Amino acid sequence: MKPTVRIGCGAGFSGDRLEPALVLVQHGELDYLVLECLAERTIALAQKRKRQDATLGYDPLLERRIESLLPHLLEKKVRLITNMGAANPLAAAQKIVDIAQRLSLSVTVAAVTGDDVFSLLSGRETALETSQPLADSGTLVSANAYLGIDAILPALATNADIIITGRVADPSLFLAPLVHEFSWSVDDYDQLGQGTVIGHLLECAGQLTGGYFADPGRKDVPDMAHLGHPFADVSSDGTAVFSKVAGTGGALSLMTAKEQLLYEVMDPSRYMTPDVVADFTSVRLAETGPNQVRASGGCGQSRPNTLKVSVGYEAGFIGEGEISYAGSNALGRAKLAGVILQERLKDRFTDLRIDYIGSTSVHRTAFGHYPDPYEIRLRVAAKAKTAQQAALVGEEVEALYTNGPAGGGGARKYVHELVGIVSTLLDRHRLTPQVTLFQS
Amino acid sequence: MTIKLYDIAHSRAGDKGNTLTLSLIPYKADDYPLLCAQVTAEAVKQHLADIVAGNIIRYELPNLPALQFVCQQALTGGVTTSLTMDTHGKSLSYALLEMQISG
Numbered sequence: 001m002k003p004t005v006r007i008g009c010g011a012g013f014s015g016d017r018l019e020p021a022l023v024l025v026q027h028g029e030l031d032y033l034v035l036e037c038l039a040e041r042t043i044a045l046a047q048k049r050k051r052q053d054a055t056l057g058y059d060p061l062l063e064r065r066i067e068s069l070l071p072h073l074l075e076k077k078v079r080l081i082t083n084m085g086a087a088n089p090l091a092a093a094q095k096i097v098d099i100a101q102r103l104s105l106s107v108t109v110a111a112v113t114g115d116d117v118f119s120l121l122s123g124r125e126t127a128l129e130t131s132q133p134l135a136d137s138g139t140l141v142s143a144n145a146y147l148g149i150d151a152i153l154p155a156l157a158t159n160a161d162i163i164i165t166g167r168v169a170d171p172s173l174f175l176a177p178l179v180h181e182f183s184w185s186v187d188d189y190d191q192l193g194q195g196t197v198i199g200h201l202l203e204c205a206g207q208l209t210g211g212y213f214a215d216p217g218r219k220d221v222p223d224m225a226h227l228g229h230p231f232a233d234v235s236s237d238g239t240a241v242f243s244k245v246a247g248t249g250g251a252l253s254l255m256t257a258k259e260q261l262l263y264e265v266m267d268p269s270r271y272m273t274p275d276v277v278a279d280f281t282s283v284r285l286a287e288t289g290p291n292q293v294r295a296s297g298g299c300g301q302s303r304p305n306t307l308k309v310s311v312g313y314e315a316g317f318i319g320e321g322e323i324s325y326a327g328s329n330a331l332g333r334a335k336l337a338g339v340i341l342q343e344r345l346k347d348r349f350t351d352l353r354i355d356y357i358g359s360t361s362v363h364r365t366a367f368g369h370y371p372d373p374y375e376i377r378l379r380v381a382a383k384a385k386t387a388q389q390a391a392l393v394g395e396e397v398e399a400l401y402t403n404g405p406a407g408g409g410g411a412r413k414y415v416h417e418l419v420g421i422v423s424t425l426l427d428r429h430r431l432t433p434q435v436t437l438f439q440s
Numbered sequence: 441m442t443i444k445l446y447d448i449a450h451s452r453a454g455d456k457g458n459t460l461t462l463s464l465i466p467y468k469a470d471d472y473p474l475l476c477a478q479v480t481a482e483a484v485k486q487h488l489a490d491i492v493a494g495n496i497i498r499y500e501l502p503n504l505p506a507l508q509f510v511c512q513q514a515l516t517g518g519v520t521t522s523l524t525m526d527t528h529g530k531s532l533s534y535a536l537l538e539m540q541i542s543g
Contacts, residue, residue, distance in 0.1 A: 259451075264455065265508060315521045318523065
């Protein structure tokens with residue numbers, strides 16, 4: 001057994017930058033690279049792509065990421081674990097094999113499936129946040145359960161160079177190789193809680209190394225243009241030292257680690273994953289060097305009997321329109337346009353939103369201070385059942401050119417199709433994860 | 441003396457469905473008791489009255505030290521169906537930091 005295992009995180013979301021992962025593989029001396037590319041809503045959108053074309057439904061950037069990384073992963077013997085399979089891990093694995101063949105490389109890919117539980121749902125299950133039946137939200141289009149380490153461990157036990165999954169809990173992508181390498185017991189919940197803390201700190205990649213942290217003059221981060229992504233040296237006792245590749249930009253400090261530890265945490269004493277109910281309140285963080293933070297502590301309780309399921313539903317359309325007003329009384333003229341639009345649209349839309357960009361668009365309030373801006377962009381948005389109805393919003397905004405206040409310019413109109421997400425719980429014994437091997 | 445939270449603490453917002461999470465981390469650990477005493481769930485609820493429709497729960501993490509606020513019904517439906525510009529509510533950490541307390 002190695003004394004420490006080094007895991008890097010090269011991507012924290014589907015649209016993340018490609019270069020930091022390459023830097024990690026080339027210069028990070030990694031044992032494992034994880035790419036976390038599946039946000040709450042991403043999989044439902046991927047399910048829609050798969051329905052249109054059965055060979056799609058994996059991450060849109062998979063091809064570019066794999067093409068750049070694969071030769072280096074194989075040369076440095078770094079195993080890749082990623083959820084870029086999204087709605088279609090089997091097609092993703094085949095795609096990776098195709099890329100390897102094109103590059104004359106030999107690769108083994110393990111696809112982890114079993115998270116797609118659409119056929120197991122009746123629609124009568126209740127949604128977690130609202131307690132209403134799922135089907136009340138709209139026509140259901142997808143359902144994916146968050147799998148845990150028990151789905152990934154059999155793939156790690158093969159000789160696969162790449163393990164590609166669909167929906168799994170983000171920290172499980174990091175916990176699985178630790179359990180595999182250190183032979184941690186899958187019912188040592190304090191140990192799994194510690195490993196989950198490590199996974200949670202790494203899972204958003206650049207958010208641990210100063211991405212999404214900088215505030216000039218107050219929270220300065222050097223060389224953000226070349227932000228490096230993090231890795232952790234994990235010991236078999238579950239303590240970890242986090243750092244980044246020397247020479248990369250960014251900052252890894254007590255402050256960045258604290259922000260990341262609490263990110264998206266709904267109850268710090270009960271962080272639920274398929275593997276463990278982790279307790280973050282006992283975690284200790286210490287800065288042990290420049291761009292180096294040590295995490296210890298963290299504990300947990302037995303894993304839940306249910307798995308969280310993300311359910312996608314057809315949520316109709318959003319229609320949007322925008323137009324700008326500038327110069328003296330820009331806000332006054334924009335607000336007059338808002339009143340006019342409210343009157344023209346109120347009978348056709350139940351949920352209409354009017355924003356004054358540059359004044360009150362983001363928080364709908366300025367905490368009592370309303371500076372008089374030189375320019376204001378008016379934005380109107382409404383939900384509709386059909387694309388045709390949604391288009392009316394932008395049409396009315398455009399019509400302000402000759403039917404609204406003075407000086408409105410730069411009108412734009414948009415229609416977006418919506419996929420909504422609700423969550424529910426499913427008995428974990430109702431699904432069976434599987435591993436399928438592909439070879440080039 | 442009035443202090444803006446922005447001057448003594450930092451924060452990051454996160455989202456899960458229609459629920460917003462906001463960390464509040466003092467730059468100096470010495471300020472943690474002050475935050476605990478004044479930045480109560482009720483005070484934050486009042487400060488974010490225009491933004492958060494549901495309940496706010498506060499968690500204390502003396503080890504870090506930091507506070508965590510979990511705000512229900514705060515994202516006008518959540519990331520996929522909200523009509524807002526900032527559908528994730530990612531900018532809302534800076535709404536919290538606008539809050540003023542007495543120091």
